Amino acid sequence: MTDQGLDSGADLIPGLRAGDRAALAAAYERWGAAVHTIALRSLGNHHDAEDVTQQVFVSAWRSRESLREGVGSLPGWLFAITRRRCADLYAARERETRREHSLARHTELTAAGPTAEDVTDKVVIAEALDAMGDPRAALIRAVVMEGRTHTEVATAFDLPLGTVKSHIRRGLLQLRTRLEEVPL
Amino acid sequence: MTHPDHDLLVATALGEAVPEQVSQHLELCSECGPEVESLKQVIDMTRRSRDVDLVPPPPAVWAAIEAELDAPLQLTPRHTEATPTPPRHGAPRRSPWWLAAAAAAGIALGSGVTAAVVNRDSPAPTPSVQTVAKAPLDTLDTKTSRGEARLVRVGTTLDLDVQARGLATDSGYLEVWLINSDLKRMVSVGVLPAGVEQQRFVISQDLIDQGYVIVDISREQFDDKPAHSGDSLVRGTLAV
Ligand SMILES: [Zn+2]
Numbered sequence A: 001m002t003d004q005g006l007d008s009g010a011d012l013i014p015g016l017r018a019g020d021r022a023a024l025a026a027a028y029e030r031w032g033a034a035v036h037t038i039a040l041r042s043l044g045n046h047h048d049a050e051d052v053t054q055q056v057f058v059s060a061w062r063s064r065e066s067l068r069e070g071v072g073s074l075p076g077w078l079f080a081i082t083r084r085r086c087a088d089l090y091a092a093r094e095r096e097t098r099r100e101h102s103l104a105r106h107t108e109l110t111a112a113g114p115t116a117e118d119v120t121d122k123v124v125i126a127e128a129l130d131a132m133g134d135p136r137a138a139l140i141r142a143v144v145m146e147g148r149t150h151t152e153v154a155t156a157f158d159l160p161l162g163t164v165k166s167h168i169r170r171g172l173l174q175l176r177t178r179l180e181e182v183p184l
Numbered sequence B: 001m002t003h004p005d006h007d008l009l010v011a012t013a014l015g016e017a018v019p020e021q022v023s024q025h026l027e028l029c030s031e032c033g034p035e036v037e038s039l040k041q042v043i044d045m046t047r048r049s050r051d052v053d054l055v056p057p058p059p060a061v062w063a064a065i066e067a068e069l070d071a072p073l074q075l076t077p078r079h080t081e082a083t084p085t086p087p088r089h090g091a092p093r094r095s096p097w098w099l100a101a102a103a104a105a106g107i108a109l110g111s112g113v114t115a116a117v118v119n120r121d122s123p124a125p126t127p128s129v130q131t132v133a134k135a136p137l138d139t140l141d142t143k144t145s146r147g148e149a150r151l152v153r154v155g156t157t158l159d160l161d162v163q164a165r166g167l168a169t170d171s172g173y174l175e176v177w178l179i180n181s182d183l184k185r186m187v188s189v190g191v192l193p194a195g196v197e198q199q200r201f202v203i204s205q206d207l208i209d210q211g212y213v214i215v216d217i218s219r220e221q222f223d224d225k226p227a228h229s230g231d232s233l234v235r236g237t238l239a240v
Helices: A013-017 A021-043 A046-062 A074-098 A116-132 A136-145 A150-157 A161-180 B006-013 B020-028 B032-051 B059-070 B097-109 B205-209
Strands: B129-139 B145-154 B157-164 B173-180 B186-192 B198-203 B212-220 B232-237
Touching: A013 A021, A021 A046, A021 A074, A021 A116, A021 B059, A046 A074, A046 B059, A074 A116, A116 A136, A116 A161, A116 B032, A136 A150, A136 A161, A136 B032, A150 A161, A161 B006, A161 B032, B006 B020, B006 B032, B020 B032, B129 B157, B129 B212, B145 B232, B157 B173, B157 B186, B157 B212, B173 B198, B186 B198, B186 B212, B205 B212
Parallel strands: none
Antiparallel strands: B129 B145, B129 B232, B145 B157, B157 B198, B173 B186, B173 B212, B212 B232
């Protein structure tokens, strides 16, 4: 079984570092939805989520020279920026709340929602499963999410038991790597 | 020690039945035990990610990213006409470290627009000057007038001309912000240097169009927190 691993964006890093806007567009194409989803789930409103998504790609572009080829992964870096930006916005909202008496009363502020780490990790996995493709992603969903046994799934997918086990094992290791690539 | 096959560790982490000697090994082995725990965490997080559907951002977001990257970014402080500072011979002007920090706040907080202070040192042919909008700057507590902010079109650029007096900085410094009319977003426009009563900042029309029309001057401390301190001294809304 060939095992290419998950897309680490290595193909885009030289272009980004060289200032090629097309590389940024490609990164946005691949990971924009995940960045936006992390922000949406962390902040709870579309407006802030769109703002954070914009900030993440702008600041990724402006700090692109800190990217090193062969170190870490591009999505891991983007997701880490996203997590930090959401945390910053939360902190800013809290400060706003404190001085709300001096602003208009109708400002809607979201109460502290799910922790940013948890949200980020969940979205990181969802994105990785999407990127993983089938049959591996489908097997992970069946065995890990739905709790079906390897044997049941092997029959259902008409695959040898050893192949199923191997996909599950490698898939879980890929997900773990992806989680580890997004530092707190 | 012979470790069990990794498949068996995965099976254990998934809660499947494994041979007795495997479970015994896991209790004793300092490598396989933690590996099972680590796999369990990944499995748990994977199960919890079940309800996640990726939501792509609307197309306007990419357009906004491109627009922001195309906007000029300039961080060099200059002096205004109103408060000319005699040039010091031989000494290049440097931005104080906190100006960069304040500028960074613009990136961290709002849509990331950072203004530049207008260069009035090198006189260019006088462009047409037109006041677009004004905002009285009043204290938040007693509504005492402390100055005025004017939105001025100079040739093709848009300036925010801030005049304010009698603002105590205490141990900190003064920072000018534009707050969005939704009262949820703000961007740092720049720093009002100590003792300076008038300063111009270049801003973008985009910012005004997006509703950043409330001018706010806050007192900031020399800390590592680029966000608004919450200590607003004066505020006024540009009637655009
Ligand atoms: Zn062992």
